[in-house]
Amino acid sequence: MSPLDAPRDPRNSDLEAALVEAREAYSAARPRSAAIHARAREVMPGGNTRTVLFYTPFPTAMVRGEGARVWDADGRDYVDFCGEYTAGLFGHSEHRILDAVKAAMDHGVNLAAVGENEGKLAALICARFPSVEQVRFTNSGTEANIMALAGARGFTGRTEVLAFRGGYHGGVFTFPVGVPTSPVNLPIPMRFADYNDAEGAARAIREAGDALAAVIVEPMQGSAGCIPATREFLIALREACTETGAVLVFDEVMTSRHGFGGLQQRMGVTPDMTTFGKYMAGGMSFGAFGGRRDIMAMFDGHRAGAMPHAGTFNNNVLSMAAGCVALGEIFDEAAAEALFARGEALKASVNAACARHGVAVHFTGTGSMLSPHFRPGPVTAPYKASVAEEQMRELFFFDMLAAGIYLARRGMVALMLPVTDADCARFVAAVEEFCAARKPVLAAA
Known part of the structure; x- marks a missing residue:
């Protein structure tokens, strides 16, 4: 019997009708x-x-x-x-954050200089996330992931990155299942593995060997539907990256809220680098990437040949002031x-x-x-x-x-x-x- 002759599931037509009515x-x-x-x-x-x-x-x-x-x-x-x-x-009207932002504005918005709050906020982040010895700020989680992978590639001298099907690491690193690679993705050589497949991912990392600069993973895939990683999966990534010298990057732009030290602390698996964003500046624009001191030293301007990291608003006074209050006073461990x-x-x-x-x-x-x-x-x-x-x-x-x-x-x-x-x-x-x-x-x- 032709599929066209098969009886149609009435649920489908009812669903379509219900959706038309809802629209x-x-x-x-x-x-x-x-x-x-x-x-x-x-x-x-x-x-x-x-x-x-x-x-x-x-x-x-x-x-x-x-x-x-x-x-x-x-x-x-x-x-x-x-x-x-x-x-x-923090909601739409947390008065402590609003007061911090207003006070910062009263002292001038764009000062084209460093400020004390950026060091304070960096210290707060370093103190709570196990993987972060040093950190730098960006304007979004997308930028944080771009710079983390740039740092990993510069540190290792390698080019390729392993990501996971269904992953989302910002507007230029999006990998939905069943969709061809997005034309807006950055032209970085990518390999892919299946999420939560510990054995397959570890094998892919080892097969890549000296070509692989970094593995980037969300400890819970957000855009794909809030799918948590198993601890077994994250441990397999950690062990394979340690063995091959690839830099393990946890994208905790969303998941850092799941504990005082993020999901890495809750799961007991420490990456080499971590990226952040979203809530950390109390609702102001924000991103950050941090990790081991030797990797972050690639951006140390005191060193000859340091990698550049630009961004007009990386340390903008509004985000820095709000972030100090958000992480330092409000979103504590309790x-x-x-x-x-x-x-x-x-x-x-x-x-x-x-x-x-x-x-x-x-x-x-x-x-x-x-x-x-x-x-x-x-x-x-x-x-x-x-x-x-x-x-x-x-x-x-x-x-x-x-x-x-x-x-x-x-x-x-x-x-x-x-x-x-x-x-x-x-x-x-x-x-x-x-x-x-x-x-x-x-x-x-």
Whole structure:
């Protein structure tokens, strides 16, 4: 029998119809956001300037935030579970950070000079992350990864880098499963291995031998759906890199929030270099790369032939001032552990809700970050989602918005410190309602 003659699963047509209805309801409730997007399309390709914020029919435009809440241009309010993709850890109105930024502005914005705060912030980072003996600042996590790999290549005298399918290390290092290499990726010779395949990754590192300058890995893949690495996998990378002389780089741009010393401390595996970004400057632009003293010495201007590292805003006074308060006064060990525990409890609660309804929806993650997958768990490696899975994900996003929950379009949640137990309960209730209402179009567990 031809596939065209096969009976069609009615769930597919029902899912498509539900999605059309959800899109129409979304659009009807947000005329001002639609108008903002239409005007922006005249002068900006796609109507925006940050790919992760683009979605159809148009993105919701936000106009205000306070604590853990945001308001859109049409007057609707939401509990913010997006958390600016982990950068918004402190919420929208933490007065200690706002006071630090205002004080810095009062003393001049662009001074074209070093300042005392950059040394203070560097000391805070070095004191809490096991791998970091010295550190330098950038403007974003993307830049941090660029400079870390440049440093590793300069230090080893080698050229190639091993990354993992499904990994994301910034706009110029993106490796989604099943997608050809992005034309915006930097032209660095890359090798690839499968995430969480300890044996295969170790073999790939050893086969590369003297050609391999660095291995870069997220201790939890964020963009791929909050998929944690196993300790066995990270240990295998550590041992193979030690054996071959390749520099092991942990991209903790997102995951450094998962403990006082990041996931490297929680997992008990120490890389040679670590990259940072997101929340560390209290919501201001920020990135950093650091590691062993001998590797970081490649950037020591006191040494002849030091590698250059430019960036007008690397040590901008706003980020440096906010970062000293964010890491030095607010996000201490107790706060990090409490946030981690809250996220773990939330993940357990939403997975229990999905299980009660017998649907193939499963949340993965570590600590305060989690993402839904519209297939049975456990999910331990990145994958290329089916069309139906992507439709379910989009439907989930629209339903959560309708329930007053703002999260990433891909479904990712990043908890903010101001999020309360009541907010988490509201999130669980919204997931439960989604599973109940959409059960006819969701796959069975």
